[in-house]
Amino acid sequence: MASDSSPVNTHGGPSTPDDSTSSPIGNTYSSPGDNTRRKRGRRSSATSTPVAPSNRRFTTPDATPTPSSTNSRRGRRRASSTTPSGAAAATPSYASDVPPSSEGGEGDDADEAPPMYVWGTNISVQDVNAAILRFLRNFREDPSQTEGKYMRAIHHVIEMEGDSLDVDAHDVFDYDNDLYTKMVRFPLEVLAIFDIVLMDMVSRINPLFEKHIQARIFNLKSSTSMRNLNPADIEKMVSLKGMVIRCSAIIPEIREAIFRCLVCGYYSDPIVVDRGRINEPTICGKQECLARNSMTLVHNRCRFADKQIVRVQETPDEIPEGGTPHTVSLLMHDKLVDAGKPGDRVEVTGIYRAMSVRIGSTQRTVKSLFKTYIDCLHLKKTDKSRMNAEDPMEIENGVVGNDDSLGYEEKVEKLKELSKQPDIYERLTRSLAPNIWELDDVKKGLLCQLFGGNALTLPSGASFRGDINILLVGDPGTSKSQLLQYIHKLSPRGIYTSGRGSSAVGLTAYVAKDPETGETVLESGALVLSDRGICCIDEFDKMSDSARSMLHEVMEQQTVSIAKAGIIASLNARTSVLACANPIGSRYNPRLSVIDNIHLPPTLLSRFDLIYLILDKADEQMDRRLAKHIVALHFENPENSEQEVIDLPTLTAYLSYARKHIHPQLSDEAAEELTRGYVEMRRRGNFPGSSKKVITATPRQLESLIRLSEGLARIRFSERVEKRDVMEAIRLLEVALQQSATDHSTGTIDMDLITTGVSASERMRRENFVSTTRNIIMEKLQLGGPSTRMLELLEELKKQSSGGEVHLADLRNALATLATEGLVSVHGDAVKRI
């Protein structure tokens, strides 16, 4: 049969049974002539050839290959200390359960000649052995270290009496590219040698150490998608990500059996699994007894190993459109058993294997199908979802999260690249809820909220929140709720609730009796659950007052304090609040002041950093663009008309990275600008007689400005808050409340001047228009001279503006602006310069 023809000696002689302290390695490289030391009695066929080391670890001689036998790992290794290790392994049908690798045919050149090759490959055992030894001895992460990383690790394992050594494949790659390649392509063989080298080293360091240490490789250079596993990957080391969906019960797999004679009570020697079975002795081994069929298995003296079969499924993001998730089975042994629970996201490194299945009981049909599975070497739980992706606790505790996921560096590079784009701020704004039309300034505010400012705790104990709270007040049908939903989906952790259905306890925390134990337990409410996230509250105005008052504490102190039913507690609720509400009377009433329209207690209002008034104003331009957009949506290929936006996963990654790694500090310049801006705002608030009608700037606003500018700096991945950030923050704050459009004497908004929802380009266009109009007026009209009709001006403008259309409405707007500047006065249709 196949393997018979290609005998290879990788480890010629197994150790003798009593050679317990020195592991089988001692003999591994002895010459083939060593064979004489074999206990021939046990083996029926003395002709069996020595076998590649690989067999010791992964394959077993199994006529009917089953998963149970293909990975023997520790059990087999243990056995090897007492029995000839090569014994069972030597089997002619070695390859029967393994589809041959394409190199299969090359085995013949391995022969008996001294450079020993792994069967079927051109890997020289000595070379690999030496390479591994070199790697383990010499690899250092940092040249200044005196002892190699893995030497330390080995010592550590010995101290801890562990049984495995985690080896980072990246280290292997960095140290010895060639070894890495070999390891990935021929994992069975190379890992077996790896284990041998390890055992050798261990026994040299501590000859009394009996356990066998295995190398567990993880963190391969490239990871495969489950979908792309193909026949070429069989017998290769692969790494893939997925989600555990099912774990089998733990299967005890017998490794060594001990039998007892029912007649004389004689205990047999341990019998090792051979080809997946235990051969029950038919005759009692005791010379005096020799009773037939008297042997019975003694369960509690047998040795078992744990085994588990785990199914892993593709994560949702890897599934292409119109597909269902693929699954793959994992075979876990010993320590890996129960390492993952259903629902865990894991990264698995293992060897992709296939075994033939029978379709029928007829021998002839056996091998036309294969079942595949992954022999698991290493399993790492990855972040469960983006929720935990950025657990800030890690930073606080100085524990750097496991960022070594594959391609992480690359990703970060890409994000950094992205952050260097000059228009990153605009691009992010565009990418935020791209299907919501306009509302650019609101989106900018929301971006700031997503990125957040820096939380600060002074040594004195005072703490300043870094979370930005936003309130959207607006007319119905201005897609506030859609924005909320979008942010809820995007934010790292978030709860979406509607004000109407939320009670005070539902938002904070409540005490409940556990139905089983009868104890009182504390159940977290929405705000507590969205700690470190964004709590989105829709229909804020329809919330009961008592529920709303609960928010006071949360929004400034960022805690929820409870004192009821014998529980007094203060829970963290470091959450940003994004609320939206309708103005009083559902629609914004331009005759009332802003405050009167919003109609929320000022105590609460002042806790919101940004209060956006989203007003639906009859604006032909905007309507036209909306109409154009919808027409295009219906009649053109929407993919073509789409703007260049950043896709959601990138956006999320960008966000997480910024939140985790960027902590901007105020520059002196920025600080100055802040002071100036704040003073300016204060001054405006002190407008005589207006104190009740406009929102006055308080120190809270100053804090808001700081947070916003920090957020803006974060957007750019900048560690310094610069002047332009502060200026943008001030602008956002002003735009939000339509302050530029507010008549400070009455507190009402001049509806024609509303700028929220007007995109930057549109704003630019209007500004240009205003300046053109101003120029014309300066040219044509005399100071205090006769008035001009609006239509005449329009004619003039049409002459000057090349190409672009000019509407009367635009002119009216421009004139209104100019009127507030005090340049002209407009009476009906007549324009007069003053």
Added chain:
Amino acid sequence: MVGLPYDCLTNPLGAVRLTFEKAVASGSDPATFDGKDWGATDLFSQFLFDDGGLSKVPFLNPSTMTWVQPNTLVRFRGMIQDMLGNEFYVGAYKEGETWRTNKFADLSQFPMATGSSPDMRVWERRLLYCVPVPGQNSWIEPSSGALLNPCAISSSPQREKRQRDNDLAMDDVDMQVTDEEVHDSTSNKKMREDGIASGSSNSGSTPTEGVGSATSVLPNFDTTSFPCLVKIYDSPDSDLKLNDVFEFIGVFTFDPEFPVDKNDNKDLESSFCDDTLVQMPPSKVPRLHCLVHRKLTAQDFISGPLTFELKSQLVKGIREALVGHLTTVLGNDGVAANFMLLHLLSKVHARADSIAVGKLSLNLTCFTKETLSIFGHRLNFALKNLLPFTHYVPLTVDYLNKVSLAPRKDYQTNRLVSGILQLAEGSHLTIDETQLQAGTLNSTGVDNARVLKSLLELQKVEYDFTYYKMDIPADTQLLVLSEGKSNILPADLVLPFRPLSLDAAQDVETEVLRSWRWYLATMRSLSHSIEQEMQKVVEDDLVAARQADRSLSSQDFSRLLTMGRLISLSFGETSLTLEHWQMAKELERLRKERLQGSS
């Protein structure tokens, strides 16, 4: 047969073998065939489409299962209900010095070396679990009489008799199959000899003894659902998507006497893999090794030759007749009939972000118990006759609480458990809300209501994968019948239903029905555009409308545009004209009037 050394119809594997041998003989290395075709598919494509062989290929369905022979060419029309991943098999191997292939077959035709050898190539194929399209109406059933069945020339009474009397029929079948036997005899013999030689073969259950199988099929077989496990070769992932309707033409294998595996390690093996073999033994689910597959459109389901042309006059005629018919069905409510026509023509033609463009769900309100009993039934019947796939869901609290509408993944069996909302593209779903009484929804009910709502609003169904949900895009026409405006099911169009007469609709001739079906299927698939000038008119109209009424939202605009588009489509026009746009606005005005009148 026409000088060919093989018969694609009755011995497709022979043809595969021959092309394989030819390819090997011409010097190609079988190792390079992985994931590629060596000419077999081309041969079959030519046979089926160029030489008109397609019509000779029998459909696989419960009635033909009785006589279709294993290892012959069949076709199966169905929806991809689940994807079972990839399967590795020995694609090519050496028997002695000759290369053999296992492609398109379950079992190897020639003995393989028991040990492994380097001359064994492992290839992969995809497994798709297909079912007949849910909600398929009876008029679609391909008439088996139209098929040229090489075996059963016998008329149907005889076939029934055969089922009753297996023993007698055996001979009958045997005789008819001799044709195949002759072709296969050499290989058959060879296999048998070999089987005996190796001494391990259980001659009683040689799988290729398919002859007897045909008769013993039915007892084992579940005829209500007729699933088929389709094995796809060499096709990119993106070609075949979940819920797509396909016609698969390939080699049929079915083994009703599949021996139960008495392997000692069975428990281990089955715990290892969800084994498709364990859950879907070949004796329950037929296999089809797909040679050629093509996506089906609604037009493909209209049997018989299509004599219609896309002439505007003809289309107009059909349109008028159809509107007339719908008007009668809807008790002389012309407005409702017009909207119904638009609704039946709607389809999702693009998706931008989360918006499904082109959907037009209709909510007919003002139904009472009496009107529903008359018109509900009538409407349902009419829809069944017009559309290929229809469903009718009577919504009650109890129903919502009990069924699971969305499909979910069962990890015990590793299968996707179909729900009512796992529908093929272009299915029609009528939801009867009139029977909904006040009651409490449990969590399932709430979930179901949410799923329905997202289907209506976004044309997406959330499939439940336990640890996460996945939105699968859908394209379903939804018709809601309710007393008042449905709140849990917000449809695009809400129209109070005003029947004027109770006259029953007359019977419609089959030929006329066929023309209507053709009309609906074809008009629906037309592409549509808008001229520059028209675009301007539309924009202006929209802007003016919004200036006049601030409450108009983008949804209203979308609906109006969809209606305009569908009206032009209903006339067979591919670009929007002013006339049709005016019609859309007029219809919308009529609807608004009614809404105000009813409230």
